[in-house]
Amino acid sequence: MNASEVLHMMDHKYALFGLFFAFHNRLQAVGDSFYEEITCKQFFLMACMNLYQDEAPTANELAKTMGCTRQNVKEILNSLEKKQFIRLEPDAKDKRKQRVYLTEKAMLTAAKYREKETDFMNYLYEGISEEEVDSAYNIISKIEDNLKNMKEI
Numbered sequence: 083m084n085a086s087e088v089l090h091m092m093d094h095k096y097a098l099f100g101l102f103f104a105f106h107n108r109l110q111a112v113g114d115s116f117y118e119e120i121t122c123k124q125f126f127l128m129a130c131m132n133l134y135q136d137e138a139p140t141a142n143e144l145a146k147t148m149g150c151t152r153q154n155v156k157e158i159l160n161s162l163e164k165k166q167f168i169r170l171e172p173d174a175k176d177k178r179k180q181r182v183y184l185t186e187k188a189m190l191t192a193a194k195y196r197e198k199e200t201d202f203m204n205y206l207y208e209g210i211s212e213e214e215v216d217s218a219y220n221i222i223s224k225i226e227d228n229l230k231n232m233k234e235i
Contacts, residue, residue: 116202117195119165127158128167128188138181140173149226167191 090097113122120128130147131139139147145155159182162168167188173179207215 116198117191119191120162120167124158124162124167127155127162128184128192131168131182131184138171138183140179140181144182162188 110122113125116122117125127144127148130144133147134143141152141155141159144159145152148155159168159170163170165187166185169183169185170180171183173181
């Protein structure tokens with residue numbers, strides 16, 4: 083029996099738990115080969131920045147959005163700053179905070195890859211209906227909420 087057959091026979095809660103890790107690894111490998119100058123995580127950080135419409139985010143805000151540590155975000159920011167994809171500026175009201183801004187280079191890179199990203203998304207969801215996508219989104223969102231609310235067990 084191969085691994086796929088064993089997964090189908092397992093309790094689906096446990097199988098899904100394992101698939102999340104495998105999915106993450108595959109997605110990161112594909113993502114890291116997708117862009118020339120940046121990694122998948124660096125792209126994800128820049129994509130998350132677009133969620134902040136009123137004010138440029140801080141490292142802490144990005145860490146919460148991305149679901150990782152501030153230290154991890156700082157490493158990504160340092161790398162992106164060296165590559166000139168972002169710039170850091172002190173907050174106007176609180177100089178201890180730094181706000182993160184996308185540069186022109188980041189905007190040009192996003193435009194360069196827009197069509198390729200659309201093709202990727204179409205291929206990724208090929209054969210999956212809108213209803214299935216909506217259902218998967220709702221289920222994974224609930225799991226995410228449970229993780230956010232989880233304390234030590």
